[in-house]
Amino acid sequence: MNTVVHKAETRGNANHGWLNSHHTFSFANYHNPERMNFGVLRVLNDDRVQAGMGFGTHPHDNMEIISIPLEGDLEHKDSMGNVTVIKEGDVQIMSAGTGITHSEYNKNKDKEVKFLQIWVFPKDKNVTPRYDQISIRDIEKTNEFYQILSPNKDDQGVWIHQDAWFHIGKFNAGKSDEYKLQKPGNGIYAFILEGEVEIQGESLSKRDGIGVWNTDSISVTATGFARVLLMEVPMSF
Incomplete structure (x- = not known):
């Protein structure tokens, strides 16, 4: 990783x-x-x-x-x-x-x-x-990630000309969720919209970002109320 x-x-x-x-x-x-x-x-x-x-x-x-x-x-x-x-x-x-x-x-x-x-x-x-x-108001969830973008026209969210998936999560303090990557070889970039979280041992705050690759999943734990945007994208082009 x-x-x-x-x-x-x-x-x-x-x-x-x-x-x-x-x-x-x-x-x-x-x-x-x-x-x-x-x-x-x-x-x-x-x-x-x-x-x-x-x-x-x-x-x-x-x-x-x-x-x-x-x-x-x-x-x-x-x-x-x-x-x-x-x-x-x-x-x-x-x-x-x-x-x-x-x-x-x-x-x-x-x-x-x-x-x-x-x-x-x-x-x-x-x-x-x-x-x-x-x-995305009708598909919003609490304490788990939900999809807002994908490569597939029939999937939840908007679609994109790339093998990329975006998710957003809104978490109460102490809650966590694991995200499993959709495609082998992709990486995941997490951007903290609000609050504080821990991702792969890193403590992150509002507007911090972390990129993770050579893995098939990441775990996100909110240490306070938090909103996180996950962007899974190919690492090569």
């Missing part, structure tokens, strides 16, 4: 006033050759956008882009004609494929929006661009 720990305070940071973004992996002006990616997980940005502000229209291609709002409402527009609002309890997926443009703005005029922006390298290039979003 191999592990890598990224404490919250070691992340890159870009504060543009309207946007305060923390980067687990190299992004934009933050470049750390030791933190380029975790397998096909390329970007994990923890973004806070001020009221009424946002990202203007910009292009992407050949990337799977996942947004998970943590607080507030985010308005999305894209070149496929989608105009939607995603909010806490939703998950958004965008397959950029052959190329798209989009914008994301804080829909709220009186408070900031907080969301995770996650990029995953796709298994196949130049796919037809695609957009989807779902509410």
